[in-house]
Amino acid sequence: xxxxxxxxxxxxxxxxxxxxxxxxxxxxxxxxxxxxxxxxxxxxxxxxxxxxxxxxxxxxxxxxxxxxxxxxxxxxxxxxxxxxxxxxxxxxxxxxxxxxxxxxxxxxxxxxxxxxxxxxxxxxxxxxxxxxxxxxxxxxxxxxxxxxxxxxxxxxxxxxxxxxxxxxxxxxxxxxxxxxxxxxxxxxxxxxxxxxxxxxxxxxxxxxxxxxxxxxxxxxxxxxxxxxxxxxxxxxxxxxxxxxxxxxxxxxxxxxxxxxxxxxxxxxxxxxxxxxxxxxxxxxxxxxxxxxxxxxxxxxxxx
Numbered sequence: 001x002x003x004x005x006x007x008x009x010x011x012x013x014x015x016x017x018x019x020x021x022x023x024x025x026x027x028x029x030x031x032x033x034x035x036x037x038x039x040x041x042x043x044x045x046x047x048x049x050x051x052x053x054x055x056x057x058x059x060x061x062x063x064x065x066x067x068x069x070x071x072x073x074x075x076x077x078x079x080x081x082x083x084x085x086x087x088x089x090x091x092x093x094x095x096x097x098x099x100x101x102x103x104x105x106x107x108x109x110x111x112x113x114x115x116x117x118x119x120x121x122x123x124x125x126x127x128x129x130x131x132x133x134x135x136x137x138x139x140x141x142x143x144x145x146x147x148x149x150x151x152x153x154x155x156x157x158x159x160x161x162x163x164x165x166x167x168x169x170x171x172x173x174x175x176x177x178x179x180x181x182x183x184x185x186x187x188x189x190x191x192x193x194x195x196x197x198x199x200x201x202x203x204x205x206x207x208x209x210x211x212x213x214x215x216x217x218x219x220x221x222x223x224x225x226x227x228x229x230x231x232x233x234x235x236x237x238x239x240x241x242x243x244x245x246x247x248x249x250x251x252x253x254x255x256x257x258x259x260x261x262x263x264x265x266x267x268x269x270x271x272x273x274x275x276x277x278x279x280x281x282x283x284x285x286x287x288x289x290x291x292x293x294x295x296x297x298x299x300x301x302x303x
Contacts, residue, residue: 027046037076041075041079047064051064052065066089069088073109086110086113087117095144100140107123136172139175143162146159159185166179176207183196187219204216213244225259251285252286254286255274278290
């Protein structure tokens with residue numbers, strides 16, 4: 001069996017072919033008894049993935065996965081799967097155990113040892129989320145569960161956890177995060193653009209200093225456009241340009257205003273809007289497209 005572990009790191013549930021299939025307990029015993037460091041390391045990694053990917057098979061599988069990842073973190077830092085083990089351990093502690101302090105410890109190790117890891121952004125965001133909200137641990141748990149259900153596509157459960165934050169912990173910093181995520185769920189997942197607009201507007205009104213207000217205003221305009229409410233979309237895009245131009249994307253907003261005028265068949269205002277892009281945003285990706293729209297409208301005055 002040790003030779004087999006050396007040759008293969010496939011999860012147990014994926015193994016096929018004519019070779020003898022070993023039980024999980026046999027793998028566990030082999031790894032426990034071996035004195036070969038490579039066998040122990042790769043075996044722990046193989047078992048950790050199996051436990052992690054099959055939590056429905058046995059109640060203690062997630063705990064066993066955490067135990068294996070923890071052993072890898074402490075004992076096998078020079079192996080190629082150490083980085084991923086840290087991320088997977090952090091994810092289990094974050095979503096399944098809600099162990100705020102251990103999550104930070106694990107992700108900090110990941111950030112320190114692997115500063116160019118593909119998981120750096122996620123790790124930093126989760127550490128920041130936890131540290132900024134330790135004074136509201138229950139609100140933090142609601143938000144983590146909302147993210148978990150969001151990732152699983154269980155949007156109604158995610159929404160309920162977000163509403164719990166807004167209703168029970170309106171003074172917490174997570175209330176604005178909850179409103180923004182609510183808006184995004186309605187916007188991008190449930191395609192309920194009217195409800196999305198309501199949540200984005202609530203965010204802007206109740207938390208005007210939130211880091212999400214600029215994005216929320218832009219997304220209000222996007223939702224209006226998807227609802228084909230062209231005048232409301234124009235108004236929302238203009239508000240974005242007026243109040244949040246320092247955040248970028250004003251050229252996008254200006255171009256979409258031109259499109260809205262085309263939908264309203266107001267050709268003059270459409271051309272004037274497109275023309276302003278060349279003047280105000282000469283380096284924009286929309287500049288050439290706007291010029292082409294002007295040429296098209298000049299050749300086809302009726303649209």
